[in-house]
Amino acid sequence: MADPMRIRASMTGEKVEVRVLMSHEMESGQRKDASGNLVPAHFIQNVTVSHAGKTVLSAQWGPSVSKNPFVHFRFKGGKPGEKVTINWIDNKGDRRTDEAIISGG
Amino acid sequence: MNTKRRVVLKTGGGLLALAAAAGLMRPSQALAQEWNKAAFGTRSLAEVIKALGGSGSTESAEIQITAPDIAENSAVVPISVESRLARTQAIAFVIEKNPSILSASFDIPEGTDAFVTTRVKMAETSNVYALVRADGRYFHAVKEIKVTQGGCGG
Numbered sequence: 001m002a003d004p005m006r007i008r009a010s011m012t013g014e015k016v017e018v019r020v021l022m023s024h025e026m027e028s029g030q031r032k033d034a035s036g037n038l039v040p041a042h043f044i045q046n047v048t049v050s051h052a053g054k055t056v057l058s059a060q061w062g063p064s065v066s067k068n069p070f071v072h073f074r075f076k077g078g079k080p081g082e083k084v085t086i087n088w089i090d091n092k093g094d095r096r097t098d099e100a101i102i103s104g105g
Numbered sequence: 106m107n108t109k110r111r112v113v114l115k116t117g118g119g120l121l122a123l124a125a126a127a128g129l130m131r132p133s134q135a136l137a138q139e140w141n142k143a144a145f146g147t148r149s150l151a152e153v154i155k156a157l158g159g160s161g162s163t164e165s166a167e168i169q170i171t172a173p174d175i176a177e178n179s180a181v182v183p184i185s186v187e188s189r190l191a192r193t194q195a196i197a198f199v200i201e202k203n204p205s206i207l208s209a210s211f212d213i214p215e216g217t218d219a220f221v222t223t224r225v226k227m228a229e230t231s232n233v234y235a236l237v238r239a240d241g242r243y244f245h246a247v248k249e250i251k252v253t254q255g256g257c258g259g
Contacts, residue, residue: 015218028226030204045140056217062145064200064208064226066181072222073211091140 007100009084016078016102018049018057020071020086028063044069044088051075051084080104145207150234150245153199153207159243162236165190168246170235176227179252185222186246190239193219199245202231227252 003023010017022044029041041063049057056075078084080102087097144156154162171185186196196219197210208225219237227233230251237244 026226028204030228054216055212055214057214057221058212059209060140060145061209062205062207064203064205066224066226070183070222070224072185073217073220075217077216 002094002096005086005088005096005098007084007086007098009078009100009102011078011080011102011104012074015074015076016051016084017074018072018084020049022047022069022071022088022096024067024069024088024090026063026065026067026069030063042090042092044090047071047086047088049073049084049086051078052082056084078102141210144210145205147207149206150199150201150236153197153236154243156207157195157197157210157236157238157243159238162243162245165237165244165246168235168237168244170233170246170248172233172248172250174249175251175253179227179254181224182227182250182252183222183224184233184235184250185220186235186237188219188235188237188239188244190219190237190244192240193237194240195238196221197236198223198225199234199236200225200227200231201234202227202229204228 006021008019024044025042027039027042031039033039043063044061047059048055057073082102083099084102085099089095144153147153147156167189169187176182184198188196193213195210195212198208199206200208209223211221213219232247232249235246
């Protein structure tokens with residue numbers, strides 16, 4: 001299984017600022033290995049961020065999102081101490097779910 | 106015909122409709138794990154818009170792309186997009202000269218800012234489009250990012 005995500009969720013005024021760094025190769029399918037063979041594409045396809053049972057961001061990605069993907073966004077309605085849950089699934093069916101607690105501003 | 110199966114289907118559909126009506130389940134949640142293969146296989150902005158269900162796009166000054174003019178590392182190009190268009194529902198990153206031009210598409214539910222930052226790989230110098238769906242219509246902004254060495258070939 002992939003390494004845990006690094007998630008930072010903190011209050012900025014009324015909003016929750018979320019920064020997440022995922023651990024994933026994001027292999028493009030364009031790259032060749034040392035012996036000249038194409039390395040098969042391996043990349044995160046779906047990301048969902050939820051808070052209090054509601055999706056606050058969802059994404060579909062292609063193989064051109066950078067290795068160890070980073071996402072930054074903001075949403076309303078969260079409070080310090082509450083949980084933000086992020087999950088991803090890649091094109092091989094590997095998945096990972098991690099949580100973070102919203103910290104005060 | 107297997108009548109029991111029909112009944113189950115009917116009931117299941119009814120429940121889903123009820124959940125949707127009650128606002129328990131939004132369409133975006135139901136589709137959260139789907140991946141739009143057609144959209145990621147496209148070769149032009151027009152094709153991307155079509156694959157996402159739109160018919161065309163208007164250039165808009167209400168969309169702001171924040172990204173370097175010259176990418177220091179083409180494998181890690183930070184791009185931020187912010188939309189001031191009312192009822193922004195989705196933001197997509199489209200890199201014209203990449204082998205797969207649609208890089209990422211974000212659904213923005215109500216309550217989430219029409220703003221997202223991510224990092225992308227760029228094969229070569231290219232126009233980068235921020236494609237925004239607002240109130241069901243598509244809008245875009247464009248910025249050229251120069252690349253001195255490609256990021257996809259590794």
